[in-house]
Amino acid sequence: MSSITELMPFVVLIPLIAGPVCVLLPGRGLPWLLATFAMTTAFIIAALVLAAVFDGGTLRYAFGDWPPPVGIEYRVDAANAFVALLITGVSAILLPWGKPLVDDEVPERQGSFYALVLIALAGLLGITLTGDVFNVFVFLEISSLATYGLIAHGRDRRALIAAFRYLIMGTVGATFLLIGIAVLYILTGSLNMLDIAERLPVGEGSRALDVGLGFIVVGLSIKLALFPLHHWLPNAYTYAPSLISALIAATATKVALYVLLRFIFDVFGPAYSFTALPLAAGLMALAIGSMFVGSWLAILQSNLKRMLAYSSVAQVGYMVLGVSLTTVSGLTASFLHLFNHGLMKAALFASAGLMVYRCGGMGMNDLRGIGRQMPWTLTAFALAGVSLVGLPPTAGFISKWYLLTAAVDAGQLWLVALVLITSLMALFYIARVVEIAWMQPRPDDAPAVEEVHWTLLLPVWVLVAANFWFGIDTRLTVGGATRAAEALSSGALP
Amino acid sequence: MTFISLFNYWAVIALMMTGYYCMIVRGNMLKKVIGLGIFQTSVFILFISAGKVIGGSTPVLREGVSTYSNPLPHVIILTAIVVGIATTAVALALTVRIREAYGSIDDDDIDDAAEEDDRV
Numbered sequence: 001m002s003s004i005t006e007l008m009p010f011v012v013l014i015p016l017i018a019g020p021v022c023v024l025l026p027g028r029g030l031p032w033l034l035a036t037f038a039m040t041t042a043f044i045i046a047a048l049v050l051a052a053v054f055d056g057g058t059l060r061y062a063f064g065d066w067p068p069p070v071g072i073e074y075r076v077d078a079a080n081a082f083v084a085l086l087i088t089g090v091s092a093i094l095l096p097w098g099k100p101l102v103d104d105e106v107p108e109r110q111g112s113f114y115a116l117v118l119i120a121l122a123g124l125l126g127i128t129l130t131g132d133v134f135n136v137f138v139f140l141e142i143s144s145l146a147t148y149g150l151i152a153h154g155r156d157r158r159a160l161i162a163a164f165r166y167l168i169m170g171t172v173g174a175t176f177l178l179i180g181i182a183v184l185y186i187l188t189g190s191l192n193m194l195d196i197a198e199r200l201p202v203g204e205g206s207r208a209l210d211v212g213l214g215f216i217v218v219g220l221s222i223k224l225a226l227f228p229l230h231h232w233l234p235n236a237y238t239y240a241p242s243l244i245s246a247l248i249a250a251t252a253t254k255v256a257l258y259v260l261l262r263f264i265f266d267v268f269g270p271a272y273s274f275t276a277l278p279l280a281a282g283l284m285a286l287a288i289g290s291m292f293v294g295s296w297l298a299i300l301q302s303n304l305k306r307m308l309a310y311s312s313v314a315q316v317g318y319m320v321l322g323v324s325l326t327t328v329s330g331l332t333a334s335f336l337h338l339f340n341h342g343l344m345k346a347a348l349f350a351s352a353g354l355m356v357y358r359c360g361g362m363g364m365n366d367l368r369g370i371g372r373q374m375p376w377t378l379t380a381f382a383l384a385g386v387s388l389v390g391l392p393p394t395a396g397f398i399s400k401w402y403l404l405t406a407a408v409d410a411g412q413l414w415l416v417a418l419v420l421i422t423s424l425m426a427l428f429y430i431a432r433v434v435e436i437a438w439m440q441p442r443p444d445d446a447p448a449v450e451e452v453h454w455t456l457l458l459p460v461w462v463l464v465a466a467n468f469w470f471g472i473d474t475r476l477t478v479g480g481a482t483r484a485a486e487a488l489s490s491g492a493l494p
Numbered sequence: 495m496t497f498i499s500l501f502n503y504w505a506v507i508a509l510m511m512t513g514y515y516c517m518i519v520r521g522n523m524l525k526k527v528i529g530l531g532i533f534q535t536s537v538f539i540l541f542i543s544a545g546k547v548i549g550g551s552t553p554v555l556r557e558g559v560s561t562y563s564n565p566l567p568h569v570i571i572l573t574a575i576v577v578g579i580a581t582t583a584v585a586l587a588l589t590v591r592i593r594e595a596y597g598s599i600d601d602d603d604i605d606d607a608a609e610e611d612d613r614v
Contacts, residue, residue: 134570141577145584152588157595158608164588168517171530171581178537178574185567186544 004052005059009074011042011049011084012125019118023111028103031114036095038118042125043088050081054483060131068131069195075131078483082335083128083258085480086342090250090463091121097350097459098243101357105241106153113153117247120146124255133181133267134191136259137174140223143255144170147248154239162235169222169232176219183212184267193267200268209268210276216263217279223256226320227290230313234297237309238362242353245305249312250346254338257319261334264323265488274326284324288418290317295425299432303362304352307429308345311388314422315341321415322403328485329406335481337399340387340470344396347384347463351377354456355437358449367433369442373449378437380460385430387467390423394471398478502543509536521601523592527585534578541567541574 018038022031053059059076062068068075076084095117106113123143127136148170152163185191187208188199200209218229225233233253237245264273274280294314301307319341322334354377359366371378387394400419407415451457470477497504509532516529545567553565593599596607 134573138573138577141581145580148584148588152591156611158611160588160592160595161604161608164523164585164592167581167585167588168526168530172514172517172533175534175537179540182537182541182544185541185570191570 004048005061007045008049008059008076008129009061009063011045011088012074012122012129014038014042014045015118015122015125019115019122022115022118025111028110031111032095032099032102035114035118036092039088039092039095039121043085043092046081046084046088049076050078050085050480053078053081054479058487069190069192072130072132072135073192074129075194076129077487078480079258079262079335079485079487080128082339082480082484083255084125086254086339087121087124087128087251090342090346091247093459093462094243094246094250094346094350097456098246098353100453100456101242101353104357105155113150116146116149117244119143120150121247121251124251127255127259131193132191133184133193133196137178137181140174140177140259143252144174144223147244147252150244150248151236151240153241153244155241156239158235159239162232162239166232166236169229173219173222173229176215176222180212180214180216180219180263183208183215187212193262196267197269200272209272213263213268213273213276213279217260217277220256220260220263221286224253224260224320225256225313225316226286227293227313227317228286230290230294230316233313234306234309237312237349238303238306242349242356245309246346246349246353249308249349250342253312253316254342257316257334257338261323261331261488265331266490270326270489280324280326283320287317287320287324290314290320291418291422292317295422295429298429299425301429302364304355304364304367304433305349305362307433308348308352311348311426311429312345314426315345315388317422318400318403318419321419322406325406325410325412327406327410328489329402329409331485331489332478332481333399333403333406335484336402336477339477339481340395340399340467343463343466343470344384344387344394347460347467348381348388350460350463351381351384354452354460355381358452360447364433364436367437368440369437370449371434371438373442374451376451376457377460378434380457380464382430382434383464384467385434387464387471389427389430392471393468395467395477396471398471398474402478402481502539506536506540506543509533509539523585523589523599523601527582527589530585531578531582534574534581538571538574538578541571 015038018034022034025031025034053076061074063072120143123139126139130136148163148167152160184196188196190196190199222229237249291314294310294317298307298310301310319334319337322330355367356362358374387396390396390400404416404419513529513533513536517526520526545564547561547563550561550563551559553562589599596604598604
């Protein structure tokens, strides 16, 4: 037990240390090998940590043996262990997949490229595991800065603009979070999450505290790409290299949602958060806005990656909708969809990456009729799409089922209709890609394409299989999400 | 009297709004980066001014002094300043690359160029 506690910080430290080493490694093989090795090791440790948390409750590790309110501690309960498992797992699968695509899209200086990948992941994992609010800010900026650099690696010159605009919006979001942290520090004199929660003058209804909560919610909503703050996301996902699109789509917004929940439920406490501001109503309105605007814009796109990016905005809506029900079952549905959406979007972006790799363009016209040439890739895309739409027996079905059950339990029957309508919209835009690729003939002047090598297909199919596996065997996902929701709300919600 | 005793907060808010205005309204990317810098600095000042104890001396141990200002915000903000510098550096590096790729760092020109890219 204690050995796991001492091993736990290495989930963050391994990628953080491997990153700078990557810069020094020459060539194309070694940096990739180190990155893959680091993330696989981190994944194994994260799995052990999750098992230990399920067994024995919260793990705490104080850095430098300074006791928690003074020093920095890593505090891991079911909620963060679950998110850490998603990040490390998805990246351990995607890094082997991305090798030939990165060789193609980022031919030079791969050492620094993989270093940025590792540092971005280390930052995300740091946000996830830490129990210190200032540490959250620092790790958020570490991962964001690395991500801006990675997006700028896209070959299209519009990638630079996307990275710059993401930088402006992302820094505003992070600085808003810092303002919120400043207010918390001024009111309590502490930076440890648990310590703040104990010291907050909640009963007195302080104006400053309301302001702090407001800044933190808005700041993290930018990072989360909640409508109408999603403007940075579509271009950033579209023009980034394929590996980066898949990685950040599966991880970055999920981590932002997790931190938001940690602040709302653990630092401020649900009793305060949901009464001080009309947070439940506000989040519900924005979530519904996300679902409809995201799905609608996804239907309108003629660019495959941008379509998937707008679909991510819609899916963020489902996750926030679960939170806005302010019940444990709603929170469980949120965590479940957080995990499942990571899996389905990774699979979708991964298979889309393969199509772009072979066709050279991302437009729907480039994809015309490639279904017969690349059957395995397109089948993977269609099956991951089935999961996105939410048909049984996929992971997407399970998370939508729990979301609908939570809505019915909360007495909000009308939400059922909205979720079903937006699911039909998702069916429409996924079916359109399948139709263009399978049913339409390949234009005569189009360059010939052929199926990619099986080593590229294998990780995609592992992700697709995971989508079906977690649609049938829900012990890990539902169990983890339930425990995560219970750990966050600690019995304060109905 | 309340106004003067809350002077640090007014100064912070004025700076914050100046920076924010610069970021939103200015089309020139360099000016956006400068606005970002002002915006971040205002939050640093908010933090540091919160650590001042009235009548307290600098947090250096010496004889005859018993009240010290709180040094923790300074230490924290040192980290935040480093983060801010890194952000500015990345933003400026991107601006240089954008200038190389588009020949301009003005939002309107770039939007026009990006629209043409979309059509191709």
